[in-house]
Amino acid sequence: MKIIFRFHKHNRYSLIPLIAAIHDKFPSIEMAFVGSLNEIMNISPPAVVAYSFMSFDVDWVSQEVNILKKKGYALIAGGPHATAKPEDVIRMGFDHVFKGDGEENILLFLKGERSTVFDGLVKRINIDEYPPFCSDLDLFMPIxxxxxxxxGCAYCEVSLIGGKKPRHRSVESIVHHCKSGINKSRYIARFITPNAFGYGSDGMKVNVEAIDNLLYNLKKVGMKEIYFGSFPSDVRPEFVTDEVLKTIKKYVNNRYIILGAQSGSDRVLRLIKRFHTVEHVVRSAEIVLNNGFVPRVDIIFGFPFENEDDxxxxxxxxxxxxxxxxxxxAHTFMPLPGTELESSGHAVLPExxxxxxxxxxxxxxxxGYWEKQLFLSKYLSEL
Structure with a gap:
């Protein structure tokens, strides 16, 4: 079987873990990595073409699917839009859809299983069992x-796609894969996490010991630069403490700490289910500054219920x-499919x-990309 992965600017971090899982478990599978429709069609069917895409990619993906179906390719899809709207993705012309965790289910597909919808929301994986990137193929990304x-913030897809129970990659696994990167002269460590300061905990509090253990061991094995608490490993304000800042300062190279404030109105924060207050934001910024970092504070504008006072x-x-x-x-609110605010309408920003x-x-x-997101917000509301 040949499987073609359709890369584009929004899906690299979704596809690389799937490629790594396949290479790790089934190294003989023939894979191709392409960045355009023409490159796909340079590979003759029979072949499986794998897409991962966001909801604002629907139009151009649909156009490619229509062409490829007529040429005889098998088509599979995963990612945020497929997870939130699997039936819509099937109607677009895909043969199989993968919801949620994709690593185990892509392997089942390659073994011959043929479900219309592979459900990775019900059966979650242990992320330690799968590599975060593929050093053999020089496909790297933040771990x-x-x-x-x-x-489960009302505007966010993370709890839908990844589940509400945080699953942490162990320090041993992170260090092991960083070593493989070092062997390829990759000496910079970056991370993907919805809340960097929640690492190693139940997701509701800071575990300073776990964070210290992670960063210490990365330095110990030869990581020259570590970026923790900077994009794409943002921080919730209520998790910021003097202790955790002093701990990471011993190891990290980032100057900025990304704080997810989202609004300056406690009323809005309650409505979007942030479970922190404006005071948490101010206090966290003070602690970050006192420890020599610069806070970069995320703010979202255009929630449909946001009024002039907010x-x-x-x-x-x-x-x-x-x-x-x-x-x-700065960001503009987007009604992402699968979220609580999906049907609330698009953002409108007063002049x-x-x-x-x-x-x-x-x-x-x-x-920030708030102007572009204003257009995307309207687009999503009309899907």
Missing amino acids: EITRGCPF LAKTFDLIKKLVKMGCKIH WVRRELSRFAQEGNLD
């Missing part, structure tokens, strides 16, 4: 050290944070909000 999040409070928070020395990373965001950006205190 996923935690999959799943217990909080927006005013959010800009009050931004002004306070900027005055303290923080940087702001004065756009002006304020532009002003902060021009002053060098704010960045």
Whole structure:
């Protein structure tokens, strides 16, 4: 069997773990990695073409699927949109859909199992049993050290895709795979986790000992640079303590700590189920600054229930944070499929909000893709 993985700019971190699982368990399987429709069609069927895509990729993926179906390729799909809307993905023309964890189910598929929908939401994997990247094929990415999040924020897909029970990759596994990277002259460690300071815990509190053990052992085996608490390993504000900052400071190279504030209104924070307050955000920024890091604070604008008072409070928070020395990373709300707010409508930003965001950006205190996300928000609401 030939399996062709269709890479694009949004799915590298989804495909590499699947490729690594296949190479680890079935090294004789013929795989190809392509970045365009033309490259796929240079490989004659019979072949399986594997897609992983987000909801805002639906249009161009549908166009490719229509062409490939007529050429006789078998088509499989996973990723965020397939997990949230498996029936829609089947209607797009895919033969098989993979929900949630894909590593075990892609192996079952290669063994000959033929379910229309492979459900990786019900049966979760032990991520220690699968490699996080494929050093043999020089396919590297940040190591996923935690999959799943217990909080289930109303706008976020992470708890759907990864589950509400955090599963941590063990220190032994992380170190083992980092060693394989070092053998390929990969001396920089980055991580994927919904909450870096939740590593090694039940997801509801800080486990400083586990974090210290992880970072200490990475330094011990020769990692020259470690980035922890910076993208894509953000931090929830209520997990920030002086102890954990002093611990990571001994090991990490990042200057910034990414804090997920999301709003300056406690009313909005309750509605989106963040389970922290504005005071947590301010206090966490103070602790980060006191330990020599710079907070980069995520803020989301355009929740459908956000009113003028909420927006005013959010800009009050931004002004306070900027005055303290923080940087702001602005987002626009997107009604992602599978989330509690999926059907709530798209974001609308008042003109004065756009002006304020532009002003902060021009002053060098704010960045982000909020303008592009405003377009994507409307697109998703019309899917």
